[in-house]
Amino acid sequence: MNNLLDKIKFFLTNMLESVAAIYMEKGFEPFKKPLLYSLPIIFGLYFFVYSPTISKLSNKKVELRNIESIAEFFDDYKNAKSRIAAFQRQLPATKDKGDWLNHVLTSTAKVYKVDFDSISAQKEVEISGYYIVSRGVSLTTTYDKVGKLICDIENSPIFLKVTDFNLKKDPVKRGYVKVDLTLSTVFSKVFMDN
Secondary structure: OHHHHHHHHHHHHHHHHHHHHHHHHHOOHHHHHHHHHHHHHHHHHHHHHHHHHHHHHHHHHHHHHHHHHHHHOHHHHHHHHHHHHHHHHHOOOHHHOOOHHHHHHHHHHHHOOOOEEEEOOOEEEEEOOEEEEEEEEEEEEEHHHHHHHHHHHHOOOOOOEEEEEEEEEOOOOOOEEEEEEEEEEEEEHHHHHO
């Protein structure tokens, strides 16, 4: 290996000495014609060989920048995805969207022995892939039973909220109140379509 390196070194020094001797004798004139022919060929070969890799390199740089920007927010995305899944689990089953609120109201009222004066029709509003479903009820009962009923509804593990509440003292029955309340929940349209 050293022998080969020595030969290359000897060849290069000998070549440089020959070039220097020609330049000292005749100047730059003998080098003009070979340079005029060889430089375009060298530049052409350079661009032919390296030009595709330069465009690939610039594409890879852009791709790397994109991946770095995505990686920067990946943990947020992963956490958001798991939080959304947790929220989705708190939503009621979409298959019984039509009568789920009615079932919740009647079963909870049955537990506390409360009779409804009236139950309104269910209202549905679609917003960004979700249905907000509401149902209103009117009832006359004691203040204590109203508190227990609302506490049971609001503390449900399924997303269920009292969105409107109006309480008036009953002028006829002593110790009773007239209550109008609206109960609302959310159903995911995405899961309904699947």
